[in-house]
Amino acid sequence: MQQHTNHLGLSHTDRPPERHRLVQKLQSITDLTAGERQALLDLPMAVRSYTKGEDLVREGDVPSECCLILDGFAFRYKLLPDGRRQILSFHTPGDLPDLQSLHIQTLDHSVGVMMPTMAAFIPHKSMRDLTERFPGLLHAFWRDTLIDAAIFREWMIGLGRRDAHERIAHLICEMLLRFRGVGLAPDDTFKMPVTQADVADALGLSNVHVNRVLMDLRRERLITWSNLTITILRWEELQKRALFEANYLHQVSKVAA
Amino acid sequence: MQQHTNHLGLSHTDRPPERHRLVQKLQSITDLTAGERQALLDLPMAVRSYTKGEDLVREGDVPSECCLILDGFAFRYKLLPDGRRQILSFHTPGDLPDLQSLHIQTLDHSVGVMMPTMAAFIPHKSMRDLTERFPGLLHAFWRDTLIDAAIFREWMIGLGRRDAHERIAHLICEMLLRFRGVGLAPDDTFKMPVTQADVADALGLSNVHVNRVLMDLRRERLITWSNLTITILRWEELQKRALFEANYLHQVSKVAA
DNA sequence: CGCAATATTGACCATCATCAATTGGCGTGG
DNA sequence: CCACGCCAATTGATGATGGTCAATATTGCG
DSSP states (O other): OOOOSOOSOOEEOSOOGGGHHHHHHHHTTSOOOHHHHHHHHTOOOEEEEEOTTOEEEOTTOOOSEEEEEEESOEEEEEEOTTSOEEEEEEEOTTOOTTGGGGTOSSOSSEEEESSSEEEEEEEHHHHHHHHHHOHHHHHHHHHHHHHHHHHHHHHHHHHHHOOHHHHHHHHHHHHHHHHHHTTOOGGGEEEOOOOHHHHHHHHTOOHHHHHHHHHHHHHTTSEEEETTEEEESOHHHHHHHHTOOGGGGOOOOOOOO | OOOOSOOSOOEEOSOOGGGHHHHHHHHTTSOOOHHHHHHHHTOOOEEEEEOTTOEEEOTTOOOSEEEEEEESOEEEEEEOTTSOEEEEEEEOTTOOTTGGGGTOSSOSSEEEESSSEEEEEEEHHHHHHHHHHOHHHHHHHHHHHHHHHHHHHHHHHHHHHOOHHHHHHHHHHHHHHHHHHTTOOGGGEEEOOOOHHHHHHHHTOOHHHHHHHHHHHHHTTSEEEETTEEEESOHHHHHHHHTOOGGGGOOOOOOOO
16 A cells, blocks of 8 residues: 555556455455456546645535545545634545545535545446446445445544544554555554644644644553554553444454455 | 324334325435335334433344334434443434444444434335335435435534534534425424533533533524524524535425425 | 754643532422 | 422533644655
């Protein structure tokens, strides 16, 4: 996830090797038949590259395609008129952060990237054809939407009822499991390409306070976080600090192929 | 919505007249064919009544049926180990607050009621048969899930980045539009059967602070709120106070039949 | 080597939580 | 019909978590 070969900003239009990420992702939440897998690989997609600070889509857009993260790291967010920002979710390769655009005309949030990221755009029409030919995939996408919503709910609990230490510890726990789920967290270490200010906007805190709490967690030898790289030192203790319960991730604890 | 005829706790098993609420709700977010409407009305459902404080389902349950609010007022919530509570959403008649159980085995939150409420339970098997026979309904349910998630996102912004006055004003704006959408807010007045403590748990505040902010909003003559009844006095001003933008509700501004 | 973005620290302050009464509304039993 | 009791609303006093502002270090990188 952390490195990829092409981020020159060029726009290709064909079969990037990373397209298997989508299969991998869906397979992590449901079973797919060979035919469904092939159909996913055959989806037409236009690939584009982005760098830190660019948006894949913006609030207010009326997209005619869905975007798929092939490589990199993206996030959904929304701005208030005066500039306050709330980050709604983080997305790793294989995710479809605006799947909702299939059914909801105008986008109610933006999708940006935190690092050089490659995204593929799949026409809505192709998605509709696909789900018509393969009802199993329709269920897979619906299931994905439902898990997405479950994660929103857990974040709401954090924003509404957890204190700063719990929130930050909780986010770290969640990201560890999500990266583990796609085989990207060997030795309880993973790359988290976000700044402390980003974390602040995700958790409803100020950057300054995030910094202070991180110092605490480091002092307590629960984690290490530098160079965009996080290492969990004491997993049990960290979960306790976060009041973390993994069930909401609905992971089908099976290692991605 | 505020009154209903039977809340003796009896369990019927047949065709309550309120079952049309489901049709009404789905029709408010998509178009249905006559066949689809009839199929919805023919769904088998077991009706049960609940009173304030009772739960329809609990976190950890593995339901084999979906619940449908026929009459009354329900909410989804989750508790932290030490008793802190976060309310995740409010639900009016026609809503299916645990639709997700169709695809996600174990429930990650509870559903409770705020007032005498009648709910119908529809076996998952019936739902699956239904969506198999009527793919249009499958899309309708998916769309419902997506709108649900859109509301979660808006609440996340409130919890993370709005101050107490904005949050409360925003909730009032949202509920007005939702009640209006089902024809239950004549004269910008509607019944909101929640206590100030409930509002606090929905917005991540303390009951005391909710009270103080409500006093402010009343002093400013923006609203009236007593006896579980809210009246909006100055709609434009209230929206401004809340930084409210209705788009996220994705309402198809058409009056329910 | 020097910029520019992040991270870190300190000082001060505001919003909102907590704790503790007190008041008010309303249903129920006598 | 009225008193009691309970739940919710209201108010006051006090304090803590976390925000804001402003420097000062670091670190990554061209």
